[in-house]
Amino acid sequence: MRHLSQPQCQKGTDPAKIPRRNLTPILSTHPLASDNPSSGYKAIAVSGPSGSGKTELICRLLDWFGPQGLTVAVLKHSHHPEVGDDGKDTWRYRQAGARLVALAAPGLVQVTRRFPVEPPLEDVLAALAPEADLILVEGYKSSLIPKLALVDRRGGQQLPDYPRIIALVSPVPLATSLPVFQPHQVGAIGRFILDFLRPGPGREGKG
Numbered sequence: 306m307r308h309l310s311q312p313q314c315q316k317g318t319d320p321a322k323i324p325r326r327n328l329t330p331i332l333s334t335h336p337l338a339s340d341n342p343s344s345g346y347k348a349i350a351v352s353g354p355s356g357s358g359k360t361e362l363i364c365r366l367l368d369w370f371g372p373q374g375l376t377v378a379v380l381k382h383s384h385h386p387e388v389g390d391d392g393k394d395t396w397r398y399r400q401a402g403a404r405l406v407a408l409a410a411p412g413l414v415q416v417t418r419r420f421p422v423e424p425p426l427e428d429v430l431a432a433l434a435p436e437a438d439l440i441l442v443e444g445y446k447s448s449l450i451p452k453l454a455l456v457d458r459r460g461g462q463q464l465p466d467y468p469r470i471i472a473l474v475s476p477v478p479l480a481t482s483l484p485v486f487q488p489h490q491v492g493a494i495g496r497f498i499l500d501f502l503r504p505g506p507g508r509e510g511k512g
Contacts, residue, residue, distance in 0.1 A: 315396070346430040347439050348380075349498050352446035353455030353474075358488055359443050362455065362474065366441060369495040378437035380429060382444030439502070444448055451501065454492065471501060 314500045363379060372378045392397045398406045400417060408415045426448055433440050442450055446467045454465045456475035464481060472484040474494065479485050486494050
């Protein structure tokens with residue numbers, strides 16, 4: 306099996322230096338849009354157990370999609386109510402009651418917004434969609450977003466039972482009718498995602 310180093314997202318191609326392609330005709334209509342509101346967005350979830358390589362795969366897909374001229378957004382689902390800035394100024398502002406807190410730095414604006422409960426997935430996708438050709442989602446394994454399911458080698462050949470699985474990523478062969486990719490086949494996975502999101506007859510993952 307090919308050894309994969311840890312993801313180096315910060316070394317990807319600078320999107321500002323890549324001419325953006327107009328892919329609206331290609332990716333504007335999701336084939337599952339009529340089945341579920343969250344499926345109407347150009348989103349693919351990368352789901353799997355902790356330590357299965359979700360972040361690594363997303364980073365490698367970002368490196369692959371960038372030179373294609375695609376603007377890709379990433380949504381990470383977390384069960385923790387904070388964002389890792391405990392004790393920092395931005396954290397203090399939220400604790401003091403700010404509903405919106407923005408951090409501006411050279412080449413970066415980061416905005417956090419407080420909600421009384423976890424915001425609906427479709428609302429978050431709607432906020433990201435206008436500025437992205439494609440949204441990669443880490444987690445949300447129980448949602449109805451079409452999914453690439455990562456199979457952890459520690460689980461052997463046991464198939465995940467998440468809804469809407471369209472393909473599997475596994476370091477070992479699997480007995481399934483779904484497409485199965487190895488973790489290093491990033492280009493093939495990227496092409497599969499683009500093909501799946503093109504308008505056409507309904508496609509739905511099977512177990």
